[in-house]
Amino acid sequence: MKRSLSGKVIVITGASSGIGAATAIACARKGMHLVLGGRRADRLEEIAERARSHGAKVELLVGDVCDHANAETLLDLADERLGGADVVFSNAGYSFERPFTSTSDAELRRMFEVNFFASIELGRLAAARWIASKRGGHLILCSSCVSKFPLPYQGIYAATKAAQAMVARSMRHELAPLEIEVSTVHPITTRTEFFDTAAAHSGFEASQAGKDGVPDHAPRFFVQTPERVADAILRAIQSPRSEIWTSWIVRFSAALFTLFPGLQDRVMSRQAASARPRHPIEPPTG
Ligand SMILES: NC(=O)c1ccc[n+]([C@@H]2O[C@H](COP(=O)([O-])OP(=O)(O)OC[C@H]3O[C@@H](n4cnc5c(N)ncnc54)[C@H](OP(=O)(O)O)[C@@H]3O)[C@@H](O)[C@H]2O)c1
Numbered sequence: 564m565k566r567s568l569s570g571k572v573i574v575i576t577g578a579s580s581g582i583g584a585a586t587a588i589a590c591a592r593k594g595m596h597l598v599l600g601g602r603r604a605d606r607l608e609e610i611a612e613r614a615r616s617h618g619a620k621v622e623l624l625v626g627d628v629c630d631h632a633n634a635e636t637l638l639d640l641a642d643e644r645l646g647g648a649d650v651v652f653s654n655a656g657y658s659f660e661r662p663f664t665s666t667s668d669a670e671l672r673r674m675f676e677v678n679f680f681a682s683i684e685l686g687r688l689a690a691a692r693w694i695a696s697k698r699g700g701h702l703i704l705c706s707s708c709v710s711k712f713p714l715p716y717q718g719i720y721a722a723t724k725a726a727q728a729m730v731a732r733s734m735r736h737e738l739a740p741l742e743i744e745v746s747t748v749h750p751i752t753t754r755t756e757f758f759d760t761a762a763a764h765s766g767f768e769a770s771q772a773g774k775d776g777v778p779d780h781a782p783r784f785f786v787q788t789p790e791r792v793a794d795a796i797l798r799a800i801q802s803p804r805s806e807i808w809t810s811w812i813v814r815f816s817a818a819l820f821t822l823f824p825g826l827q828d829r830v831m832s833r834q835a836a837s838a839r840p841r842h843p844i845e846p847p848t849g
Contacts, residue, residue, distance in 0.1 A: 566800065568801065570596070571800075572648050575652045576685065578597075579610065583599075588613055590619070594618065601655070602627055622645065628681035629680075648689060651702050653686055655682070658720040665842075675719075703747070708751045708814075708817065710725040710749060746803060748807040752777055752786045753788070787810070795809050
């Protein structure tokens with residue numbers, strides 16, 4: 564039976580744009596109330612106004628997910644102002660494209676801090692509150708289809724998403740007896756600000772990555788809207804499942820590549836060839 568969404572409370576990180584913003588609006592349309600996090604206050608306000616126009620109560624937290632108190636404060640806002648979170652969508656994240664050999668230790672650690680540690684910490688704290696209150700809940704982590712694909716020049720990003728998925732998978736079984744659901748979302752290429760941010764972090768213009776805001780190597784018939792991902796998330800809140808995929812073809816390819824790693828190597832070496840002109844590897848000097 565589908566769970567009702569009306570009156571339920573969702574906490575969303577990375578709600579100022581893209582998938583997080585689309586999920587916030589989709590949830591508001593279904594009668595949910597929201598706690599929204601992100602660093603850009605103006606963008607959060609904009610999303611909050613749209614959500615309020617659908618009747619949602621909305622609380623905002625402007626801040627970095629890596630800040631010490633960010634996760635606790637998001638959950639406090641849900642508890643103190645809205646009666647407690649029913650769903651937590653840990654979504655904030657970013658990527659860059661860089662040869663592994665020129666990725667600094669600081670860049671590597673920062674990406675794990677944002678994409679992995681902060682998302683897992685929010686999940687851990689939410690689960691602790693759900694256990695203490697015996698109310699149950701649903702934790703959703705925004706992973707990616709690349710959790711299953713070792714994309715050349717994006718290995719660190721793929722590793723953060725695979726790590727999230729692995730922890731979520733095991734948490735799901737630990738927490739199921741306590742009425743706590745755990746899911747991961749595995750979006751394919753989605754038209755958001757993600758690729759502009761990635762280009763900026765990668766040190767090249769967005770136009771070098773792709774003409775229309777998504778990379779040239781992504782087949783255009785695969786590119787999705789954030790609203791489509793949001794709809795899949797809503798369906799999963801109503802009927803929880805472990806993995807939320809938005810493309811059956813890509814899900815099937817992931818399974819095929821696991822069975823036939825040689826096939827995956829052939830596809831990935833073509834990906835590497837198309838990205839290589841952006842990343843000449845300099846020979847060591849001296
Ligand atoms: N777009 C895709 O093709 C795609 C595919 C698979 C998975 N994903 C995943 O989907 C999630 C959402 O990405 P998107 O596509 O919607 O991109 P987006 O439009 O760039 O959204 C990213 C969100 O994360 C927030 N964020 C980033 N770093 C943060 C930090 N340190 N502290 C707080 N908030 C932070 C950003 O808000 P502020 O800048 O305001 O802080 C923004 O709201 C990410 O986890 C991404 O890895 C995206």
